[in-house]
């Protein structure tokens with residue numbers, strides 16, 4: 503695959519056409535909901551029968567790297583998109599050759615690898631945490647001496663939700679982290695640990711014509727490396743808000759994005775914004791847009807890849823998105839049937855989204871609530887008094 507592959511010539515995809523989604527998870531499901539409403543049909547490819555997206559679309563049950571299945575997806579669909587970035591390079595090339603993939607494979611190639619991604623970000627004028635490519639224990643030791651501790655060792659490929667990451671706090675952490683990390687066989691990168699005041703994300707959408715819009719920045723809170731809350735509006739100054747939005751705009755432009763790009767950032771204590779990573783797809787931290795913005799990230803992605811005018815991204819109401827993981831499901835189901843006097847007292851409206859996953863495993867994203875509120879503080883107050891996210895394990 504060519505990292506500089508140009509995007510294909512834009513085509514207008516009109517309602518009635520079939521959108522193929524590589525990956526049948528919750529992001530595909532919510533894309534199908536948004537696009538279905540606009541009159542598009544959906545087909546998804548996913549190895550798990552009755553996948554979250556497969557429940558709302560036609561599904562081809564096959565592995566992601568099954569070329570024959572990818573060819574079938576290409577045959578059935580007028581346009582192809584994906585809901586995760588680790589698309590097999592061979593499959594991506596085949597889809598591009600045999601169908602229309604407006605996002606192109608160049609951006610996937612960049613975001614599949616942390617080092618390529620960092621170089622592309624630097625070329626776009628964005629600041630990233632100081633980093634070093636690591637190929638040996640000696641290089642790791644040298645990089646630790648140069649970047650200082652704490653630092654984070656990450657696999658360059660395949661990591662998500664904190665997997666494939668080792669935080670080095672003391673010099674004595676270096677040896678054991680190297681032993682574990684080198685066992686993965688993946689290329690490695692060491693990053694300086696940013697003492698951030700907040701984590702932010704901005705989602706931008708870009709059409710083939712170059713039209714770009716950003717969604718309001720979300721302030722994200724992770725628990726055990728998994729997104730827990732997105733607070734919108736983010737509790738940041740107007741200057742930081744503007745800078746974060748500008749950063750997402752310039753990254754989308756510089757990378758020639760078509761569709762969505764989620765830009766995750768650290769706001770350091772001194773006010774500096776660092777870009778942590780990119781996702782060329784709808785993002786968990788953009789789920790708040792489903793109930794709180796004039797246009798959701800899913801509708802915007804459909805509009806962008808179909809080359810329709812982008813929707814207004816204005817925020818209609820303060821909101822906190824809170825994830826529902828497997829361990830929260832029992833308490834969520836216990837809460838659901840009854841009226842909630844505390845929600846009424848605080849003036850909040852928790853909007854339920856569940857993804858139709860059969861098994862509620864610990865740490866698995868099962869759904870989310872968009873808690874609409876007169877002020878984000880009221881939504882946070884409701885979440886913190888709720889039994890659903892009680893910290894003890896079920």
Ligand code: AMP
Pocket residue numbers: 631654661662663664665693694695696697698701724727766778779
């Ligand atoms: P990532 O997989 O790169 O998104 O990292 C997962 C989480 O680990 C981030 O959301 C941060 O909370 C934390 N993290 C990752 N890299 C750094 C870093 N260089 N400095 C501080 N925290 C980090």
